[in-house]
Amino acid sequence: MSAELTGIGAAPGVAIGRPFVVEPPATEVPDPGPSGPPAAEKARLHAALVQAADELHAMAERMRAVAGEEAEIFEAHAAFATDPEVEDQAAPLIDAGRSAVAAVSAAFGAFRALLAASSSEYMAARAADLDDVCARVVGILSGVSRGYDLPEGRSVLLARELTPSQTAEIPRDRIAGVVTETGSPTSHAAILARTLGIPAVVGATGVLAVAAGASIVAVDGRTGEVHVEPDADVLAALTARAGQEEARRVALEAASHEPGRTADGVAVELVANVAGRDDLAAAVAAGAEGAGLVRTELLFQDRRTEPSVDEQAAYYGEVLAAFPGRRVVFRTLDVGADKPLPFVVREPEPNPALGVRGIRLSLRRPKLFEDQLRALVRAHRDRPGGGVTGVMFPLVSRVDEVVAARSELERVAGDEGVSLDGIEVGVMIEVPSAALAAGRIAPHVDFFSVGTNDLLQYLFAVDRLVAEVAELTDVCEPLVLDLIAHVVDNATAHGTWVGVCGETASDPEVAAALVGLGVRELSMVPGALGEVKDLLRRHDLASLTTVAEDARHAGDAAEARAILAKLA
Amino acid sequence: MRSQTVTLANPTGLHARPAKVFAQAVSASGHQVRLTKGDTTVNARSVLSVLTLDCHNGDQITIEVEGDDADGVLASLVSLVESGLGEGGAPS
Incomplete structure (x- = not known):
């Protein structure tokens, strides 16, 4: 059944595709128990933190060419991953018999609680950055696939909120656009979407409940419109608009x-x-x-x-x-x-x-x-x-x-x-x-x-x-x-x-x-x-x-x- | 042990980026360095710990350095803070 809601246009362009819900990154997984003695578990943790930092440096490097200053967020994330206190706090937990993944979740979690409690909005917002880094390390340690496991064809991502990493890792050729329930046009994710040329609508409250099971979603990142199961007329109009936007994007790219x-x-x-x-x-x-x-x-x-x-x-x-x-x-x-x-x-x-x-x-x-x-x-x-x-x-x-x-x-x-x-x-x-x-x-x-x-x-x-x-x-x-x-x-x-x-x-x-x-x-x-x-x-x-x-x-x-x- | 109290001069205080600059300088010094604001003291090598101090422009922080040549390390960290932790000296 068709429905329509309006959020805030955050990155121009029209996107039409199958909805794909992105869950918030998992910062904890059920404790699998240690896979070896504490020394080996600590070595695994160290290697995972180094790998996470390497991935984040590489992401900063890649984003710097298109996003300038915005890329620095990933350098900050890399510094969080290699913070010596994270290993220092995880070590006694590992010695006490916990797995590397459980110990690192707990260590990041302790810092997260301190940041989230800050009266400063800026510091409290860093808690989300920490979750982003923690999820990356947890993913590496637990061997969970961290890429987007997308269905055939082009998808429209739906999320409560996207982290900077999730936004930067969007496969541009498979994702038509992004809709989030929260966020503002000045959030990191919105700025990244604009610089990457991915149509995006933010602040579309209720979109997950309405659109998660739909077969098709159409969004206009200029006007903030989100159409769920649009009827034929709306779809035709949006398809035409998508064509114009795409032609415009190609012309701009060529002209630049x-x-x-x-x-x-x-x-x-x-x-x-x-x-x-x-x-x-x-x-x-x-x-x-x-x-x-x-x-x-x-x-x-x-x-x-x-x-x-x-x-x-x-x-x-x-x-x-x-x-x-x-x-x-x-x-x-x-x-x-x-x-x-x-x-x-x-x-x-x-x-x-x-x-x-x-x-x-x-x-x-x-x-x-x-x-x-x-x-x-x-x-x-x-x-x-x-x-x-x-x-x-x-x-x-x-x-x-x-x-x-x-x-x-x-x-x-x-x-x-x-x-x-x-x-x-x-x-x-x-x-x-x-x-x-x-x-x-x-x-x-x-x-x-x-x-x-x-x-x-x-x-x-x-x-x-x-x-x-x-x-x-x-x-x-x-x-x-x-x-x-x-x-x-x-x-x-x-x-x-x-x-x-x-x-x-x-x-x-x-x-x-x-x-x-x-x-x-x-x-x-x-x-x-x-x-x-x-x-x-x-x-x-x-x-x-x-x-x-x-x-x-x-x-x-x-x-x-x-x-x-x-x-x- | 040597220590000195300085006032944060850079605009954002110890936000993620200047905190990273400071923690990296501490790390490079190879010394044990503690940072205190109010009644909280943290390991200055840890960017996350430095962030949780929630320091803003105009806040007073105390830097404590242990070990040989603590004076030299302290002086260079103080001058790093006074130069704006990368927000002033080197254009970002």
Whole structure:
């Protein structure tokens, strides 16, 4: 009998298949009794823990290429498996005649109880991680098959909850999709499903009771719909949607490694935002043509002393090595009084957003600035495979700041005997005064990168984190589009190219409109590259320009967005 | 035995990743090291034990090192904690 329920769409795509219920991983099995003397049993336990850690390291390695930071969960799991206290606590139990499997369950169980009792939600959530690891070790010791024992054809997995391991081990070719009773779109399992391209619905309360025995289940991971035994019409509609989604996925996959361009061949550099080492593999795997915004704050934060030139150069070199021959743009230190650095003692400010931050801080701390520029210049000099290295200054509000910052870069490069030929100098356009002064700043730089998040904040005097006023800003407000057009027109008149970084660049239709306004580089989270590339390739520049101009003449942001929606 | 009390400076405290960094450093030192928060003391080589201390940013923890060159090991562990346990010094 057909039924329908709605959960939360967690990973897009349509899946139709036979339901297959996945049980939570078994962290305990009936004690089989020891298979040998205590010494042999301890050796078996040790070998199983090592094997579990090896499997988890391998899984982290495999996931790192597609999931970046998310892969680290498995490194943490591996560290749990090899924790010496687990063996130490299991040993006396084995000596007392228990089997390795019973002893290890008890040892993990003791830690689990301590974590689960924590008042911190984070620590309590680690109890589930521990179960995941424990189940792996128990599986190894008891010889239970730990793979998915699937029926013929494609299945839709149903579970109360999937652990990170269960999600990462899903055989992509046999599993059409996943539905869980609990979980949120931000859970590890949901993030992994998205990065693996497995349609998923979470929070589908009651799905196990309704669908477990059904012959067919159809889910839409975009809308959150779950249809159990759908009738012919629903099935036909969903089958059509599945076909479209699959064609779209294949097109995106194919497009992601093609160079970014419009339908008529105008090149648009589609590059990634990078905040740390873990983003590099994900950016390359997603088809990034370089990096348009490499943040450098992580090198400086949460430490007592400033990083040395060598330490900085090593990190910058690592980022450059990920993109041989490509353009990589580093943003110099961008912090303010809201994130004080222990080695830059400053008075607290009543309004850090308007105080000494970004380039203002760098120009007031010459040694800090000089060291960073020196490290960037050395990393560029030593970079394997060549390519343009960009040095970009944040929070510029005046021409004289650009002149001072640039001349310091020239001095340091001269000092190091490195030519500025392969180094481009740029500024973030994120303060309205800099946007309005684009024509005055452009002669001093090679490029602009419009930081839409901060530009909107300063333009509308709206803190994006204050929900009550956040909706007063929208990049699609015609006046914002006018301002970006002003920046582009003044930049290109001086041969300065313009890129956009910030959340805006990852919204495909808005990104396409920016290209219509003359933007030629878009920097975004790696996951958004495919969709933006795909949309750009379906429109020629003239039509993008027409749509962008129409949006500029709209009455308001909603009207402008409706115009841009035609591009989809 | 040498000991020192430090304040956790990294943003997440002793979450899984920084706890792992700390436990691995203890392991590499080859020394017996204990970690205390409040009235609970654990073997600092065990990442799970360190996690169960439930330490957050701003918490004070005491590191105790046994054996030869306890001073040197203690100093390097203290400086590891002060540098942010991999959350600050090395971009993740």
